[in-house]
Amino acid sequence: MLSLALAGKPNAGKSTFYTAATMADVDVANYPFTTIDANRGVSHARTRCPCLDLEERCGNCEDGKRYVPVELLDVAGLVPGAHEGRGLGNQFLDELTNADAIVNVVDAAGATDEEGQPVEVGAHDPIEDVDFVEEEMDMWLMGIIEDNWESVERRSRSPDFDLEETLTDVLTGFGATEADVSAVLRAFEYPPDPKNWDDEHREALAREMRAQTKPLLIAANKVDEAPAENLDRLLELDRMVEPTTADGELALRRAAEAGLIEYDPGDEDFTITGDISDQQRQGLQRVREAMAEYGGTGVQASLNAAVYDLLDHVTVYPVQDQSKWTDGQGEVLPDAFLLPRGSTPKDLAYAVHSDIGEGYLHAVDAREGREISDDHELEEGDVIRIVSTAQ
Ligand SMILES: Nc1nc2c(ncn2[C@@H]2O[C@H](COP(=O)(O)OP(=O)(O)OP(=O)(O)O)[C@@H](O)[C@H]2O)c(=O)[nH]1
Ligand SMILES: [Mg+2]
Structure with missing residues (x-):
């Protein structure tokens, strides 16, 4: 499963985002909330369900809104200097290791200082919080590379030394693959002999590796309180920025669960359907105002941006019956897989099961009803029938 980590300063709203995004959604029954542990849960990317092209809804989506599971990690607050052990230090950088992408939750209201202590709204410039998470991760990785350089040099004396392979061994704990290492090595100039590398080379390697293996998105949170000018400046940055109100999303999910409103995560608005107090009405009205500005609370939009834009994945639906789009039990569109763009039918076969992958013969595009090339x-939104000796 794809894994996204929420990182950022203390008090930026990570846990609020996490709680809202991993809350049980009783309506999406086929993907029950799964607590892995306190800070590791299941959330979803939202996409258009292919069953909208059939006569009837499939039963695995919410009226055509398909929620595909992704893992979400709530990482404890980072402060500047964490890579040197400040604040809660390295432990939390270690937690980021498993993540495919990072959502840096920034307090766009500027109501917390650089250590996360509350200050007046607007007193802290949130632009300062944008770079430091990246900087901490880069410097942390730089530390790992420096600590291992002696062994890289030692291995370089062996006649069958291979830099790519050696660096992959060193960086695999950070989630780097050999393909990541070769992509990075191709992108910058360095001396062929590791003995001749200096700190600048190692720093460049650390920064490139971090960008390659941990791309980052900014959730400009607390938009309900944030001065408009802060939002404007954050949105002008040359980065992927999603305005969010995590608190607003949490309120909506709770109200929906209590049957007070109709709202599916990622909707632009909600409808009040239950008996609510004046106070509740006022609270929801404030959320609605923030939503009107940005087309929703931004929580679902952030998860979607991470999965579909930053990580560039596509949602693909394997079926066994190419005309009914069902599995062996007759369930319509039972599964949705997130695969990197560029994946082939055989990659899908392996994602379904390694046996199916090994026995792969060919695949059929169920929309067109014809065989597709390997x-x-x-x-x-592709609906694919895999023909395999292992079915
Ligand atoms: N106004 C407003 N407040 C929010 C929003 N999201 C979170 N908060 C508040 O910000 C405070 C901190 O939220 P948390 O979710 O605990 O922050 P955190 O980033 O997990 O903090 P640490 O765990 O200490 O790193 C709480 O009082 C939240 O209610 C938001 O969208 N708007
Ligand atoms: Mg927290």
Whole structure:
């Protein structure tokens, strides 16, 4: 499963975002909330369910809104200097190791200082919080590379030394693959002999590796309180920025669970359906105002941006019956897989099961009802029948 980590300063709203995004959604019954542990849960990317192209809804979506599971990690607050052990230090950088992408939750209201202590709204410039998470991660990785350089040099004396392979061994704990290492090595100039590398080379390697393996998105949180000018400046940055109100999303999910409103995560608005107090009405009205400005609370939009834009994945639906789009039990569109863009039918077969992958014969595009080539690049919403000796 894809894994997204929420990182950022203390008090930015990470746990609020996490709680809202991993809350049980009784309506999406096929993907029950799964607590892995306190800070590791299941959330979803939202996409258009292919059953909208059938006569009837499939039963695995919410009226055509399909929620595909992704892992979400709530990482404890980072402060500047964490890579040197400040605040709660390295432990939390270690927690980021498993993540495919990072959502840096920033307090766009500027109501907390650089250590996360509450200050007056607008007293702290949130732009300062944008860079430091990246900087901490880069410096942390730089530390790992420096600590291992002696062994890289030692291995370089062996006649069959391979830099790519050696660096992959060193960085695998950070989630780097050999493909990541070769992509990074191709992108910058460095001396062929590790003995001749200096700190600048190692720093460049650390920064490139971090960007390659842990791309980052900014959730400009607390938009309900944030001065408009802060939002404007954050949105002008040359980065992926999603305005959010995590608190607003949490209020909506709780109200929906209590049957007070109709709201599906990622909707632009909600409808009040239950008996609510004046106070509740006022609270919801404030959320609605923030939503009107940005087309929703931004929580679902952040998860979607991470999965579909930053990580560039597509949602693909394997089926066994190419005309009914069902599995062996007759369930319509039972599964949705997130695969990197560029994945082929065989990659999908392996994602379903390694046996299916090994026995792969060919694949059928169930929308068109015709066989597709083995190098066909899967697209968002593809419904695919895999023909395999292992079925
Ligand atoms: N106004 C407003 N407040 C929010 C929003 N999201 C979170 N908060 C508040 O910000 C405070 C901190 O939220 P948390 O979710 O605990 O922050 P955190 O980033 O997990 O903090 P640490 O665990 O200490 O790192 C709480 O009082 C939240 O209610 C938001 O969208 N708007
Ligand atoms: Mg927290």
